[in-house]
Amino acid sequence: MVRTTPARTGEARAAGSPGPRDATGNAIRLRRRVAQVRHLIAENDSAVLQEGAALGTHGGYTPYLAATYPLDKIAEAHQQSEHSRTQGKIVVTV
Numbered sequence: 001m002v003r004t005t006p007a008r009t010g011e012a013r014a015a016g017s018p019g020p021r022d023a024t025g026n027a028i029r030l031r032r033r034v035a036q037v038r039h040l041i042a043e044n045d046s047a048v049l050q051e052g053a054a055l056g057t058h059g060g061y062t063p064y065l066a067a068t069y070p071l072d073k074i075a076e077a078h079q080q081s082e083h084s085r086t087q088g089k090i091v092v093t094v
Contacts, residue, residue: 063088063089064087064088064089065088065089065090065091066080066086066087066088066089066090067080067086067088067090067091068090068091068092068093069090069091069092069093070092070093071092071093071094074092077090077092
């Protein structure tokens with residue numbers, strides 16, 4: 001289980017939606033949602049891990065891979081994980 005504590009929150013609307021209107025039909029401006037994780041608590045739960053493994057086995061979950069490096073390029077993989085805003089998993093093949 002992962003629990004997060006938001007630092008700041010506001011109101012947001014879905015991209016492309018017309019947004020809320022007041023009684024006369026005029027658009028109401030909303031603030032964009034801003035959240036930062038201040039605390040992250042991760043707990044191992046064998047039932048959740050088994051469910052995740054089952055999803056992966058049956059193709060129900062496919063992680064996004066940002067990059068794949070051979071073992072001899074592990075320094076580059078480490079550098080990317082530290083200095084880049086990587087979205088996805090970095091894989092080192094052995």
